[in-house]
Structure formats: structure tokens, C-alpha cells
Amino acid sequence: MANWLGITAVAMGIALAPPALAVNLAGVEIAPLIRAEGETRIWPLLGSALVHRSFIPFYGLALHGPPDALTQGELSQGLIPVQITLVWYANELPKAQVEEHFRKLFEQISDAETLKRVAPRLDKFIALLPAAKRGEQIVIHYTPDGGAKVQVENGQTGHFAGIEFNRALLGLWLGPAADPLVRESLTKPVASSPAE
Numbered sequence: 001m002a003n004w005l006g007i008t009a010v011a012m013g014i015a016l017a018p019p020a021l022a023v024n025l026a027g028v029e030i031a032p033l034i035r036a037e038g039e040t041r042i043w044p045l046l047g048s049a050l051v052h053r054s055f056i057p058f059y060g061l062a063l064h065g066p067p068d069a070l071t072q073g074e075l076s077q078g079l080i081p082v083q084i085t086l087v088w089y090a091n092e093l094p095k096a097q098v099e100e101h102f103r104k105l106f107e108q109i110s111d112a113e114t115l116k117r118v119a120p121r122l123d124k125f126i127a128l129l130p131a132a133k134r135g136e137q138i139v140i141h142y143t144p145d146g147g148a149k150v151q152v153e154n155g156q157t158g159h160f161a162g163i164e165f166n167r168a169l170l171g172l173w174l175g176p177a178a179d180p181l182v183r184e185s186l187t188k189p190v191a192s193s194p195a196e
Contacts, residue, residue: 023048025060025087026135034064036083037141037149043083046070049173049185050089057089058101059132061173063186070187076175078167081143093132102126102172109177110168121165125150128158142166 023030023045032045043064051058065075065082072080106122107115115122128150129138136153147161148169160166167175173182 021045023060023062025050025062025085026057026089028087028135028137030062030085030087034083036064036081038143038146039081041066043067046082047186047188049182051173051179051182053090059089060087061085061182061186062087063174074174074176075187076167076171076178078142078163078170079144081141082170083142084140084170084173086138086140088132088134088136090132091134095129095131098129098132099126102129105172106168109171109175114164114168118162118165118168121160121162122168124158125160125165125169128152128156130154130156140169142170 022032025048030045030048033042034045036043044067046063046065046069048060048062050060062085063075063082064085065080066072069075069080069082075082103122103126106118110118130136130152133153138153139151140148141151142148144163147159148166149157149159151157160169171178173179173186175183
């Protein structure tokens with residue numbers, strides 16, 4: 001009976017919430033609601049952002065999480081489960097350039113000591129990344145207890161434990177040193193679908 005009441009309360013909460021909008025990133029429709037792996041609650045789309053390179057869309061990001069995730073505190077601290085979906089806008093980008101982008105991004109948001117401590121996991125993460133093609137995705141599912149599971153379009157997956165590495169990973173787009181426009185766009189409710 002209690003379980004039925006809980007399910008009914010969740011369903012009513014979803015029904016009474018303002019309608020979530022799907023977001024289109026490089027021709028890929030990002031669902032307004034998902035059931036993330038291992039989660040019992042449905043997660044809404046919390047925000048989306050475009051990352052630009054030389055003023056041209058480079059990739060899009062979508063952030064899903066628990067309905068109360070944005071009120072619980074700073075998401076980059078690794079205390080709240082989230083899912084980040086990255087969709088490439090770049091038509092084609094060699095693996096070496098993808099690796100260079102992420103290595104530089106980690107270097108921009110982390111201090112030298114942190115980079116030294118997370119180096120083995122960072123190398124493993126970067127090795128997992130394939131060449132980029134428009135519309136291909138990288139999905140990062142993070143939970144405080146399990147760490148980050150990274151799944152790339154070609155079917156490869158990697159698991160990354162350790163709070164320090166995961167704070168750096170989340171911090172790429174959500175942390176205090178991240179691009180403020182990207183961080184703010186990911187953490188504000190989705191108002192409309194970005195242009196393709």
C-alpha cells in the first residue's frame with residue numbers, strides 16, 4: 001500500500017509539474033524525462049547548453065537529474081546523481097583533437113596537484129573517447145556511490161571511481177571554474193529548444 005501511494009505521489013507530481021520540453025542537439029532529440037540506469041525516480045531535463053569553438057557550436061550538453069537536484073547544492077561536488085549527455089556538433093574531428101580538447105579542459109578547471117592525483121583516471125577517460133562525428137553522443141551517468149559510467153556512441157564504456165576525479169569531470173561544465181554561460185545554461189530550467 002505504501003509503495004502504491006509513493007508511485008501515485010510521484011505520478012501526480014509529474015502530472016502537476018510544468019510540461020518539460022525536449023531539446024534538439026545536432027539533430028538528436030534529448031528527452032524531457034528519462035529513467036536513468038539504476039534509478040527509481042524519473043529524472044527531468046534540468047538544462048542544456050552549447051559549447052562553442054571559434055564561435056561555432058562544438059557540442060551540446062544536456063543535464064538530467066532528480067527533480068530537486070538544482071536546490072540541493074552545487075552539482076560539481078559529486079553529492080547528487082546526474083546524467084550528462086554530450087552531442088557533437090562538429091562534423092568530423094579526429095581522436096587526437098577530441099583528446100586534446102578534454103585534456104585542456106581538465107587543465108583549465110583543475111590545479112596542478114589535482115591533475116597529478118587524477119592523472120591515471122584522466123588518461124583512461126581520454127583513451128576511451130573516439131573521434132567525433134556530428135550527432136554522436138557521450139553519456140556520463142554519475143552517482144555518488146558508484147562513480148561515473150561513461151558510454152560512448154561506439155559501444156565502449158568505462159567506469160571511473162574516486163570522488164576527486166569525478167568532481168573534476170563534473171566540474172568541466174558545472175564547477176566554479178567552468179565556462180559561466182555553459183554552467184548557468186545547464187542549471188536553469190529549459191525554456192526552449194536550442195537551434196540545431
